[in-house]
Amino acid sequence: MIEVADIRKRYLLRQVLKGVSFTAEKGQITCLIGVNGAGKSTVLKAIMGLTPIGGGAIRIDGRPPGPDLYEKVTFVPDHLTMPAGMRLSEALTFMEDFYDSWNKERARDLMQFFSLEHSERIGSLSKGTAAKFNLLLGLGQDSNYILLDEPFSGIDLFSRETITEVFTSDLIDGRGVLLTTHEIGEMEHLIDKAVMLRDGIVTRSFDVEDMRSGEGKSVIDVMREVYRG
Amino acid sequence: MNRYLKLVHMEVHRFRWVLAALMGLTAILQISSLLWIVKRELKLRAEQKLRDLVADSFSVPPPENLTFEWAMYNMQFWFILPILISISVLVVYILLIWYRDWLGRSTFIYRLLMLPSARCQLYWAKITAILLFVFVMISYQLALLSVEHFIFNLAVPADSREESHIVDAIKANPALNTLIPRRFEQFLYSYGLGTLAVLVIFTTLLFERSYRRVGILYGLLYLAGCSLVVFLAISTTTSGLRGYLYPGELFVIIIAVCIAVAIASIWLGLRLIKRKISV
Numbered sequence: 338m339i340e341v342a343d344i345r346k347r348y349l350l351r352q353v354l355k356g357v358s359f360t361a362e363k364g365q366i367t368c369l370i371g372v373n374g375a376g377k378s379t380v381l382k383a384i385m386g387l388t389p390i391g392g393g394a395i396r397i398d399g400r401p402p403g404p405d406l407y408e409k410v411t412f413v414p415d416h417l418t419m420p421a422g423m424r425l426s427e428a429l430t431f432m433e434d435f436y437d438s439w440n441k442e443r444a445r446d447l448m449q450f451f452s453l454e455h456s457e458r459i460g461s462l463s464k465g466t467a468a469k470f471n472l473l474l475g476l477g478q479d480s481n482y483i484l485l486d487e488p489f490s491g492i493d494l495f496s497r498e499t500i501t502e503v504f505t506s507d508l509i510d511g512r513g514v515l516l517t518t519h520e521i522g523e524m525e526h527l528i529d530k531a532v533m534l535r536d537g538i539v540t541r542s543f544d545v546e547d548m549r550s551g552e553g554k555s556v557i558d559v560m561r562e563v564y565r566g
Numbered sequence: 567m568n569r570y571l572k573l574v575h576m577e578v579h580r581f582r583w584v585l586a587a588l589m590g591l592t593a594i595l596q597i598s599s600l601l602w603i604v605k606r607e608l609k610l611r612a613e614q615k616l617r618d619l620v621a622d623s624f625s626v627p628p629p630e631n632l633t634f635e636w637a638m639y640n641m642q643f644w645f646i647l648p649i650l651i652s653i654s655v656l657v658v659y660i661l662l663i664w665y666r667d668w669l670g671r672s673t674f675i676y677r678l679l680m681l682p683s684a685r686c687q688l689y690w691a692k693i694t695a696i697l698l699f700v701f702v703m704i705s706y707q708l709a710l711l712s713v714e715h716f717i718f719n720l721a722v723p724a725d726s727r728e729e730s731h732i733v734d735a736i737k738a739n740p741a742l743n744t745l746i747p748r749r750f751e752q753f754l755y756s757y758g759l760g761t762l763a764v765l766v767i768f769t770t771l772l773f774e775r776s777y778r779r780v781g782i783l784y785g786l787l788y789l790a791g792c793s794l795v796v797f798l799a800i801s802t803t804t805s806g807l808r809g810y811l812y813p814g815e816l817f818v819i820i821i822a823v824c825i826a827v828a829i830a831s832i833w834l835g836l837r838l839i840k841r842k843i844s845v
Contacts, residue, residue: 382844387680404685419672431576435681
């Protein structure tokens with residue numbers, strides 16, 4: 338389980354996170370929802386140790402993060418994280434070289450699934466293709482958790498469909514997924530838990546199925562309540 | 567291969583074309599200037615000989631034979647130019663080796679900071695790569711010097727040249743004299759201070775990358791503080807304390823201060839990269 342307990346973060350005079358707490362369980366898809374600037378990406382970066390926090394604690398399976406975190410938790414940011422001059426084949430070799438949890442066979446299957454060319458250079462990929470390859474770099478690891486930052490941001494309908502397909506496949510099965518989005522449409526039927534973030538604090542956190550059956554509300558209905566007051 | 571070596575390999579791989587270009591430029595400029603200067607001198611001498619023959623061949627003594635040392639002394643500008651270009655490129659790359667990972671559409675620093683190994687390896691890999699580039703260029707220059715000596719021997723007829731040793735050629739050229747120290751103390755001064763400067767600059771950059779705008783101020787203050795400490799250590803030991811201490815003791819004081827600054831820079835740099843750096 339990923340536990341985020343009362344984390345705080347300040348950028349100069351602006352308090353971006355004001356004590357964010359939530360959990361993301363293994364085998365579930367947890368969605369961090371919020372409008373632009375709510376602090377969603379900062380939470381993911383904080384979990385991955387990519388930005389220091391001003392207070393609070395983060396625990397992965399009960400332990401504070403260390404270098405071994407990156408074998409167990411994968412982060413897929415909203416852009417590619419490999420040099421533009423690298424070929425896709427070189428990026429795969431890089432992953433294989435540095436990560437013990439890299440699954441070469443799965444990466445090869447995903448290259449076929451996403452119809453990606455090994456010889457293409459990262460800098461020349463279209464936004465949709467880059468998003469697919471980015472997802473491949475995340476899914477190629479045998480990790481327990483996968484963190485996705487705006488996986489559908491700025492990509493075309495067909496690429497969105499292909500990526501959504503991944504969430505229903507056995508590629509995700511059994512892993513804990515924590516994703517951020519401000520466009521809940523495509524994902525609503527897939528997510529198990531929603532955590533709503535507004536101005537650096539968690540305003541609502543609920544089980545999507547319970548909300549649907551208990552109060553008869555969809556995630557979008559709750560979003561309207563939270564963000565439109 | 568452990569991850570540190572893989573990271574060093576990656577850094578070298580990323581700079582390989584620039585390094586190759588610098589090597590190519592150095593070879594072209596130095597060899598072409600050597601050939602030009604030798605050919606020009608041989609032509610002048612041939613013309614002089616002809617004039618002397620027409621006038622009075624026995625009145626003027628024959629000119630001295632050419633030596634490689636003479637060539638090194640006379641081609642200083644074209645010899646130093648590629649060396650200065652290489653140094654400038656390496657100095658700029660001390661900054662770029664960090665910043666390039668933050669630049670562009672695909673920010674590689676995310677991946678580098680998420681590698682499943684201690685982050686200090688990233689720091690050590692970058693400093694190793696910079697030192698490796700410097701020593702590769704120095705070794706290359708030494709090897710090139712032998713090639714240039716060989717070319718000199720081919721270009722100058724045996725009856726017009728005199729054998730000279732490579733060491734004499736190095737002594738004749740101020741740039742080579744500085745780059746290739748002949749005493750260990752001099753080596754420590756040149757390359758030790760250079761390495762220290764790289765460590766301090768790395769820490770300055772990491773301050774900026776960790777605290778951004780405020781970090782520029784922290785970094786500049788750190789840079790100024792370190793420069794002042796080293797400058798004071800060198801100036802007081804070479805002026806104020808000169809009458810009281812032996813040269814060996816002065817040398818030890820300077821080395822101790824430099825080592826202290828280096829340790830402080832490494833400690834701070836590693837702490838920043840581990841705890842404070844931000845993407």
